Amino acid sequence: MSTLFILLLSCSVASPVKHSLKYFLTAASGTPNIPEFVGAAVVDEVQVGYCDSNIKRAEPKQDWIKKLIKADPQHLEWYALKCSGNQQVFRANINGLMERLNQTRGVHILQRMNGCDWDDETGEVVGFNQYGYDGEDFIALDLETLTWVAPKPQAVITKLRWDSEKARLEYNKNYYIHKCPDWLKKYVHFGKSFLQRTDLPSVSLLQKTPSSPVSCHATGFYPDKADLFWRKDGEQLHEDVDHGEILPNKDGTFQMRVDLKLSSVRPEDWSRYDCVFQLSGVKNHIVTKLDKDQIRTNWETSSITTILIIISLVVLVLVLIAAVGFMVYRKKQAKDPPSPPGNSSELSERLNPET
Template identity: 65%
Template sequence: MQRTDVKHSLRYFRTATYGVPGFPEFVGVATVNEVQVGYCDSNIQTAKPKQDWMLKLIEKDPNHLEWYSQKCLLSQHVLRTDVNGLKQRLNLTKGPYILQRMDGCEWDDETGEIKGYNQYGYNGEDILALDLKTLTWIAPKPQAVLTKLTWDTMKARLEQYKDFYIYKCPDWLHLYVHHGRSFLQKKERPSVSLLQRTPTSVVTCHATGFYPETADIFWRRDGEEIHEAVEKGDILANNDGTFQMSVELNVSSVQPEDWKRYDCVFEFSGFKDDIIFKLDKSTIRTNWGKGSEGKGTHTRGQQRTTKKNTKINLENTTK
C-alpha cells in the first residue's frame, strides 16, 4: 500500500568516543526530515549550520546558534562523564568505547500527533530509552539497570526532558519546516536500476536520488507483492540530501521462463505513478558482461524513468 502520511522530524545525534583514532571525541549532528542542518564536534568547539535556509534563519536570530554552540560544549562533558560511568558499570576494561545518544521529536501534519524520544546506545547496542509517559528509563540490558535506577531519581532533569520533547522541540520543528519548506518539501524522482554482480547472484533493484524518503520498494510476482527470497535494505541518505534504497531478489530457484512473472515496484508518496521494472536480463546492469543501462519499463502513466548518474553512497549519518 502506498504511504500517504507526511511526518516531519527533528533529531539530534550525539556521539562520544574513547580510543577511536582519527575521530573527534565528540560529534553532534542535527537533522530535519533526515537532512543534516547543523554540526559540531570537539575540534571546532562550535555549532555550524549546514543548509542555506538554516543560515538565513540564524542570521535573523543569532541566539539560536548560540544555544546550539553552548549545547555542543555541554554535551561533550555530559557524554564523557556518561562514558566513564558506563565503563565502570558495564565492567569494561578495553576500548574503544562509543556512546551514542539520539533524541528529538516527530510531528505528523495530518493527525497533529507529537512523539518525543531519547535513547542511548553503547558500543553498538541499545542500552537505555526514556519513557515520556512515565518519566522513567527503560533498560533492555541488565548491565544498564543500575544506570536506569540512578537516572530515574533525577526528577528535575526528567521534567526538563518532558518540556523539551513535548513543547520546545515541536515548536522548533514547525519553525524549521516553515523556513526550509521549499527545500524540505521538494520532490525528486529516483533513478532506478536492476543490478547483478554475477549470473548466479541476487538481482538488486536499486533506487537513488529520490526525495523525500516517504517511499517504498518491493518485488512482485504475478502482480502480488512477495517476501520469500526477498531482502529489503534500509533507506539511506545520500550526500546531496536525497535518499537511496534497494531490495534484493534471490533468482537461483526462478526458472528462466518464469522471469517475466516478476517485477520491481518503486512507490513514491506524492506521485501518482509507480516506477516498474520487469525482471528481464536485457535491463540488468552487471559486472560480468555487457549489460544495458537499465532502461526499464514505462510507469503506469506511460512515462519512462529518467536516468540520472547519481553516485551510490552508502555512508549514513552516525546515530
C-alpha cells in the same frame, strides 16, 4: 530502459504529514583517530547541523538553516552552548561508566538519540530520549511516567539517580512535549521547499554474474518513505527476493535495492516479472520490466579482460622460449668453435652447400 510511469489517479503530490527532529550525540574513548565528541541535528532524516570536539563550534549544513540563523542568530549560539555543555557531560558519563564496569582500556562508545516526532495533520507529538553504550541499549526516558527505563542491570544505578532528579525530569517533559515540536515546526516552515519536495529516482537492473540475482536498484529519490518490490503477473513477490535497506546518498537523496533470485524464474516467464518503485505522496509508480537486454552487467568486461590477459601471457611465454633458445644457441657456439678453413674449394662448398 523499458521503464513505465503508471498514473494511478493523477500526478499531484501530497506532502508528508509526519516530521521528525533528532539529535545524535556520540562520545568515544580510546579512539585517537576520531573526535572525542560528535553531535548532529537531523530534520526529516536530513542533517541540518553538526559539531565536534575538534572544530569546537556548531555548523549549519543546509542553506535554509542558514536563513533561519540569519533571522534568529541566538539559535546558533544555543546550539554552540549545547554542544560544548554536552561534550563535558558525556566525557564525565563515559568515564563514570568505564570505572563502574571496571573498564580501564579499550574502545568504548556512549551515544544518545533524542528529539520528537510531529504529525502536522493530527497534531500528535511523541518525544524520545534514549542512550546506548558500546552498541547496546542502556537507558531510556518514559515520558508518560516520567521515569527512566533500564533494560540492563548495569544501568540500574543510573536509573535510580536520574529518577530522583525531579527538576530535570520536568525540564525533559516540557522540552519534548513543547519546545522540541515548536522548533521542528519552525524548521519545517523554513525548509519547506527542500523538506517537502519529491524526487523520483532512476531505476536500473544490475547483475554481477550470470548466476547472481538480478538487483532492482533505485537511487536519487526523496523523501525516504518509499517501497521497492518485485511482482509476478501483478502480484507482489515475498519469496525468492531479498530487500536491502534504504541508504542515504551524499546529495541528501536516498537509494535502495531488492534482489530477485533467477533460479526460481523460468526463461519463458521473464516477461511476467517486473520491479515496482513507490514513493509516499506521489501517485506515480515506476515499473521496470525484467528484460535481459536491460540488465547492466560487469562479467562481459571481465571476460574481455581475461582474454587479453591470456593473450598477453601467451606472448610472454613465446618471448621467453625464444630468449632461452637464443641463449642455448650462443652457449653451444661458444663450446664448438668452427674449424679453420681449408683450401678455397672447401670454403666455397661451405659457403655454397647446394653447388
